[in-house]
Amino acid sequence: xxxxxxxxxxxxxxxxxxxxxxxxxxxxxxxxxxxxxxxxxxxxxxxxxxxxxxxxxxxxxxxxxxxxxxxxxxxxxxxxxxxxxx
Numbered sequence: 309x310x311x312x313x314x315x316x317x318x319x320x321x322x323x324x325x326x327x328x329x330x331x332x333x334x335x336x337x338x339x340x341x342x343x344x345x346x347x348x349x350x351x352x353x354x355x356x357x358x359x360x361x362x363x364x365x366x367x368x369x370x371x372x373x374x375x376x377x378x379x380x381x382x383x384x385x386x387x388x389x390x391x392x393x394x
Contacts, residue, residue, distance in 0.1 A: 317382070317383040317386050317387065319379055320332040320334065320339060320375070320378060320379050320382055322341075322375065325340075329341055329342055329343075330371070330375065332378070334382055336353070336382060336385045336386070337353050337354045338353070338354065339351065339352065339353050339378040339381075339382065340352045341371055341374045341375060341378070344366070344367035344368075346367055347367060348367040348368050348369050348370065348374075349367065349368050349369075349370065349371050349373070349374040350366055350367050350368065350374060351368065351374040351375070351377045351378040351381070353378070353381065358377050358378060358381050360373075360377060361377075361380070
């Protein structure tokens, strides 16, 4: 069931950490974007590597795609804990 709510989940705000990788601290954990060993970039939440929803791969073509995946994951985590009230 889809319901409308008056709120929007803010996009993640990335900062560059010491070794040049983007990082974002949130209430669900720390998201990081790392260079993937097999090419491209991977998005990580804690010790969990996020997967591309379209193909199931753990590496993304570029950093922006990895950031978008992290953003989508974060939004779905937050919205999954909400329910409509009467």
